[in-house]
Amino acid sequence: MTTRIQKRNRKRILDAALEVFSAQGFRGATLDQIAAEAGLSKPNLLYYFDNKEAIHRLLMEDLLASWLEPLRAMNPQGEPRDEIMGYMRRKLQMSRAFPRESRLFANEILQGAPRLGDFIARDLRMLVDDRAALIARWSREGRLAPVDPYHLIFSIWALTQHYADFDAQIRLIRDGTDPLDGAEPFLERLFERLIAPEPRAP
Amino acid sequence: MTTRIQKRNRKRILDAALEVFSAQGFRGATLDQIAAEAGLSKPNLLYYFDNKEAIHRLLMEDLLASWLEPLRAMNPQGEPRDEIMGYMRRKLQMSRAFPRESRLFANEILQGAPRLGDFIARDLRMLVDDRAALIARWSREGRLAPVDPYHLIFSIWALTQHYADFDAQIRLIRDGTDPLDGAEPFLERLFERLIAPEPRAP
């Protein structure tokens, strides 16, 4: 049974850990930093989680579901262009709402995916293969421009996650204005032009 | 005066440090890892560099020049579409030739640009502002499609660097094939379609 206090403190710890791990990576983060950020003592942290690894693992597990969902939500029965634009919009929305989660994921990949390797090679890969096949079919049917489906998916990842992962850089260049200002119409146009099929020869 | 041995060992150390820093970030990397990677003892490392910070700083300084150059090489007198496509191609080439440098930079930005903040807010920003103005002019003159110049530059960064920074992920999904396979034609097409001006109304 989990008490009221447990709920509150576990949440505090995970939020603090997300802040620190997403900025410093697993090795670069310390329990002292996380404890300070959470407003708890270090032994108290370890009363709620077995060790540093366990905190990180839980964050990762929470990440996984939300990471697959937008792509999984793509509907094979839908209108191709709406489905792809919808996926792009959902990913962009996630970068806006969960930038730290995006950076946590980026850190994991930069380090060579030591903890998420299995998930990526199995779950994510299966889903991507499936969606790539779907997009390839749509292209073959002339409902999308002929386009490499894997690179299309990667380009959606790259463009949407960039706004969260490189937030610090964009802020410094654009002098504090929200990095995502104007991003949505720009990306709409970009992908619209990329996937719009040429008018068919009669 | 720098001797033959100094030259060789400094290079070894910087190469090893690039390997470790780009994968672990500054805080996550240890001198022992770098020393092992370089095939030298730790005190020997510190015979050639004052401290950990100094090694990292030198890597960063080397990075700066090569980071600005492709954008600086954009020619205001050139043909707009060639200049933008050329810039994209140069950036992609850099991701192919220097993936570790790209990841080193990504790590720095993920951490909030603690060491490169000044450079970004001053040098990079000035250059980007200048090129953005150039692109805006080209758009106004009808030589490019009307497009937000900042987001155009960011999209080139996002798409080209993604192949270096998320290399581990792409490899796991594409089962070992070179992540950059097919990337160049895909990006050519993407940016070609994005910036091609609509035929003018007569």
Added chain:
DNA sequence: AAAAATCTTGACTGGTTGGTCAAGTCTGTT
């Protein structure tokens, strides 16, 4: 109110990390 269960922390430990140093080895010059 008192007992039980839960929560909190100061003080500690063993291992790691960045960095020092004195003593030794190697290399180039005469």
Added chain:
DNA sequence: AACAGACTTGACCAACCAGTCAAGATTTTT
């Protein structure tokens, strides 16, 4: 060969780090 300067390293140190523990404080249950 012998000397000077350059290079290398084992042994060490203080600070930091993940994690432990016993003792006390707080909350919940009876």
